[in-house]
Amino acid sequence: MNAVTKPVVGHNAVQAFDVERARADFPILQRQVYGKPLVFLDSAASSQKPRQVMAAMTHMAETCYANVHRGIHKLSQESTDLFEQARSRVARHLNAAKDDEIVFTKGATEGINLVAQSWGMAHLKTGDEVIISTLEHHANIVPWQMLRTRLGIVLKIVPIDDRGAFLFEEFEKLLSPRTKLVAVTHVSNALGTVVPVAAVIKAAHARGIPVLVDGCQAMPHQRVDVQALDADFYVFAPHKIYGPTGIGVLYGKWERLMEMPPWQGGGEMIASVSFEETTFKEPPHRFEAGTPPILEAIGLTAALDYVEALGHEAVAAHEAGLLAYATERLSAIPGLTIIGTAPEKTSIVSFNIEGAHAHDVGTIIDRQGVAVRVGHHCAEPLMQRLGVPATVRASFGLYNTTAEVDRLAEAVLKVKELFG
Amino acid sequence: MTETLDDLKALYQDAILDHSKRPKNFGKPAGATVKARGYNPLCGDQVTLYLALDEQRHIHAVGFEGKGCALCLASASLLTEAVSDKNEDEARELAGSIRRLCTEQDYRPSADLEPLLPLSGVRNHPARVKCATLPWHTLVAALDGKGEATTE
Numbered sequence: 384m385n386a387v388t389k390p391v392v393g394h395n396a397v398q399a400f401d402v403e404r405a406r407a408d409f410p411i412l413q414r415q416v417y418g419k420p421l422v423f424l425d426s427a428a429s430s431q432k433p434r435q436v437m438a439a440m441t442h443m444a445e446t447c448y449a450n451v452h453r454g455i456h457k458l459s460q461e462s463t464d465l466f467e468q469a470r471s472r473v474a475r476h477l478n479a480a481k482d483d484e485i486v487f488t489k490g491a492t493e494g495i496n497l498v499a500q501s502w503g504m505a506h507l508k509t510g511d512e513v514i515i516s517t518l519e520h521h522a523n524i525v526p527w528q529m530l531r532t533r534l535g536i537v538l539k540i541v542p543i544d545d546r547g548a549f550l551f552e553e554f555e556k557l558l559s560p561r562t563k564l565v566a567v568t569h570v571s572n573a574l575g576t577v578v579p580v581a582a583v584i585k586a587a588h589a590r591g592i593p594v595l596v597d598g599c600q601a602m603p604h605q606r607v608d609v610q611a612l613d614a615d616f617y618v619f620a621p622h623k624i625y626g627p628t629g630i631g632v633l634y635g636k637w638e639r640l641m642e643m644p645p646w647q648g649g650g651e652m653i654a655s656v657s658f659e660e661t662t663f664k665e666p667p668h669r670f671e672a673g674t675p676p677i678l679e680a681i682g683l684t685a686a687l688d689y690v691e692a693l694g695h696e697a698v699a700a701h702e703a704g705l706l707a708y709a710t711e712r713l714s715a716i717p718g719l720t721i722i723g724t725a726p727e728k729t730s731i732v733s734f735n736i737e738g739a740h741a742h743d744v745g746t747i748i749d750r751q752g753v754a755v756r757v758g759h760h761c762a763e764p765l766m767q768r769l770g771v772p773a774t775v776r777a778s779f780g781l782y783n784t785t786a787e788v789d790r791l792a793e794a795v796l797k798v799k800e801l802f803g
Numbered sequence: 804m805t806e807t808l809d810d811l812k813a814l815y816q817d818a819i820l821d822h823s824k825r826p827k828n829f830g831k832p833a834g835a836t837v838k839a840r841g842y843n844p845l846c847g848d849q850v851t852l853y854l855a856l857d858e859q860r861h862i863h864a865v866g867f868e869g870k871g872c873a874l875c876l877a878s879a880s881l882l883t884e885a886v887s888d889k890n891e892d893e894a895r896e897l898a899g900s901i902r903r904l905c906t907e908q909d910y911r912p913s914a915d916l917e918p919l920l921p922l923s924g925v926r927n928h929p930a931r932v933k934c935a936t937l938p939w940h941t942l943v944a945a946l947d948g949k950g951e952a953t954t955e
Contacts, residue, residue, distance in 0.1 A: 738824075742846050742874075742934065743815070743874070746928060747815075758846050772847040797807075801820075802815070
């Protein structure tokens, strides 16, 4: 065997990541809160926006904004081009097979509801089973419960272990001839657990079952290739990946989208309308009734440009460092329990402090300028499984630093000082 | 940092911490005639309040069960002491006063509210007002015979 030394270039090379330089792109990080520099550790709820995103949206609004797919005037044409380029940009980022596999929605939640109401209503019937997991956000529970009420489908729940890890073997046992869809999160928003979605998809596809992945918490932290994953549906929230609110992305395989009837009716999604009969456009426009989020699509383009320029691997390495450091710092605090210790985690640390409720902890931490989320994180069934009413959640973005983790740890010590 | 601690000390006064750690009248009292459950779906705080009312709507005994943050538990504990041996109208008036105490900066409570003054700390923490007022909403629900109260 000859030893071949490959030059370290191409996508394997991890770019050096300059966090201070990245922070300069986020003006809000200069803010003082209660007289102290803001430490923002709530990016899992929504990330902050770099100047580049806001600048792109402002530029469009100031130079060529008009409604899309409507007029023949110049601005409408330019806006339509930019809007469709945004679709193309998202498709390239996700490595979708074609641009028209990208549907713009008003949010990730709407993307899941679209699949449930359109694909689900057309393909599911009484007694059919849909598999979700204990880790799901309410957005990937409630739409299926609504279908259960309407259609009499059965929800099967993949259990987790005490560390919050997805139990793959238990998932396999739930697969049955009645299983018609698997809908799972890629990363738990409450614990940071990474679900082995590639293996889930492989196992489901072996039985001809399509899979929807809720990618909201994965997209900011790793490069997702929907073709490599072979996901049938993949949804994500641009506002969690440094883009604007008001827009969501639903990726659907072309053949899946083609087998789905329209969901909401209105302008934009029709081929022709008479009072006797209406014919519908093909996907994705079939699913984009009404004026879409135009400026937001341009903001999303800028956000994807931004993270790609920084390099997903460099960002991921930086965030992995933050997670490891935070886990170590927080674990050393007596009385603090980390909730969620699965072997595969990303960018989220949930914890509780003995003798203090998460809300009291949140208030005390907040007053020291550190923003964390407290509560059930829209994952009440998960909290019930773990036997906690709520947790304190610190979540990291590309702009966070180890010094900020230190501020968090110091803030937590104040809880002990007060609650003794 | 001292200023921060002072501000937090004003919220988590000793009385609040004591009541939350060792709540008074925890549990269902003997002779309870009505109960109501209060729930804050945003944070998961929940209290069940029991009242022993006689035919003249006089409150003979009060107790509560529940789980939640220090502010919610302390408020429920303080409530049980404050409304015990009050009549319905007095209890309702008290609930109204507490709402003002928890939200209005310039509210001047009457002298009989003194034991409840530690709750006023939430005035400077708008996100936490509901924690302190939940037991009082639950009290009104119990008196109304509604059984359920929520704050959102």
